[in-house]
Amino acid sequence: MKAVKTLGQFIIEKQADFPYAKGELSRLLRDIGIAAKIVNREVNKAGLADILGEAGTTNVQGECQKKLDVYANEQFITALNSGGECCIVVSEENDEYIYLDSEISKNAKYIVAIDPLDGSSNIDVNVGVGTIFSIFRRKTTEGKATMEDVLQKGTEQVAAGYVIYGSSTMLVYTTGKGVNGFTLDPSIGEFCLSHPDMRVPKDGVIYSINEGYYAHFPDGVKKYIKYCQVEDAKTSRPYTSRYTGSMVADLHRNMIKGGIFIYPVTASAPNGKLRLVYECNPMAFIIEQAGGKASNGYDRILELDVTDLHQRSAIFIGSEHMVAKAEEMMACFSPQKTKVTFEGVLSIQ
Numbered sequence: 622m623k624a625v626k627t628l629g630q631f632i633i634e635k636q637a638d639f640p641y642a643k644g645e646l647s648r649l650l651r652d653i654g655i656a657a658k659i660v661n662r663e664v665n666k667a668g669l670a671d672i673l674g675e676a677g678t679t680n681v682q683g684e685c686q687k688k689l690d691v692y693a694n695e696q697f698i699t700a701l702n703s704g705g706e707c708c709i710v711v712s713e714e715n716d717e718y719i720y721l722d723s724e725i726s727k728n729a730k731y732i733v734a735i736d737p738l739d740g741s742s743n744i745d746v747n748v749g750v751g752t753i754f755s756i757f758r759r760k761t762t763e764g765k766a767t768m769e770d771v772l773q774k775g776t777e778q779v780a781a782g783y784v785i786y787g788s789s790t791m792l793v794y795t796t797g798k799g800v801n802g803f804t805l806d807p808s809i810g811e812f813c814l815s816h817p818d819m820r821v822p823k824d825g826v827i828y829s830i831n832e833g834y835y836a837h838f839p840d841g842v843k844k845y846i847k848y849c850q851v852e853d854a855k856t857s858r859p860y861t862s863r864y865t866g867s868m869v870a871d872l873h874r875n876m877i878k879g880g881i882f883i884y885p886v887t888a889s890a891p892n893g894k895l896r897l898v899y900e901c902n903p904m905a906f907i908i909e910q911a912g913g914k915a916s917n918g919y920d921r922i923l924e925l926d927v928t929d930l931h932q933r934s935a936i937f938i939g940s941e942h943m944v945a946k947a948e949e950m951m952a953c954f955s956p957q958k959t960k961v962t963f964e965g966v967l968s969i970q
């Protein structure tokens with residue numbers, strides 16, 4: 622009978638990897654695990670719980686918030702505030718960063734950036750959704766944490782993870798020493814180690830992009846899609862197209878099977894759609910820790926300067942060789958100095 626290892630046990634065990642650790646990060650990951658279970662309970666019975674549909678409010682991105690966006694946001698902020706290990710939360714659903722002022726939180730040393738519910742467009746139609754989180758250590762030591770503490774590059778992350786609310790619920794995370802996945806066993810209410818030391822295959826046969834915007838993609842992306850669709854048995858092409866509309870679900874699949882996920886700049890999203898601080902950076906940290914690659918088509922996501930809480934970025938992420946190939950196409954057909962005009966005609970500046 623194989624011994625079950627819970628997330629809590631694993632975190633404590635791994636704490637030994639960090640000689641100076643005092644348990645704060647462990648407790649912070651524990652708090653995120655607790656909030657994920659509460660959100661999972663609502664997601665699992667969403668149709669019965671009057672939690673489907675619009676909340677009637679919009680977020681700073683101008684998106685209509687779903688009731689579950691708001692519910693999940695509240696659950697994570699409450700868990701982090703009462704846990705006492707986090708002083709600031711940056712959330713997709715809040716215009717400004719939230720300074721946690723509970724007595725135990727205000728002097729905490731960690732900052733959490735979070736996408737409480739990823740794949741919102743799939744909530745009402747019962748397709749996999751997720752939560753994405755990124756953890757930083759504050760830089761300033763005196764007084765209230767500041768914007769300087771919040772706008773840190775992805776390379777400064779001390780941990781990152783996602784929760785996928787799919788056919789089963791999993792929590793996958795890294796602290797910079799590999800990636801491990803835990804499946805929620807509802808009968809004991811615990812996340813249990815099910816996917817130790819996850820590795821994304823160097824190559825895959827799945828490409829994941831919303832081809833509905835094809836006409837508005839940079840030439841480099843159009844060329845890469847064509848490359849994926851060419852008949853060539855030697856390189857297992859044509860690849861298979863898979864796109865769920867939930868970044869977490871698409872990346873989790875590619876993490877296990879190999880593949881590439883691309884959300885490039887488009888006419889309607891000239892800086893990309895996905896948010897650097899709480900979508901691209903945490904997923905890039907995880908994928909790189911699993912042996913994959915993540916860029917904006919040119920530069921490493923984790924090296925990108927962070928200048929705004931909700932800044933967006935193009936993202937090419939997944940199997941190392943597939944991302945490298947897509948970058949090759951971008952360098953060749955959409956060189957960085959070139960401003961892409963969406964009539965598809967390139968104009969050299």
Ligand SMILES: O=P(O)(O)OC[C@H]1O[C@](O)(COP(=O)(O)O)[C@@H](O)[C@@H]1O
Pocket residue numbers: 713736738739740741742831866867868869894
């Ligand atoms: O509908 P589109 O334009 O393809 O966008 C889908 C993408 O947008 C997202 O839903 C954005 O995330 P949120 O749902 O957290 O806003 C991603 O999960 C997904 O990959």
Ligand SMILES: [Mg+2]
Pocket residue numbers: 736738739740868900
């Ligand atoms: Mg999202």
Ligand SMILES: [Mg+2]
Pocket residue numbers: 690713736737738739740741
């Ligand atoms: Mg979201």
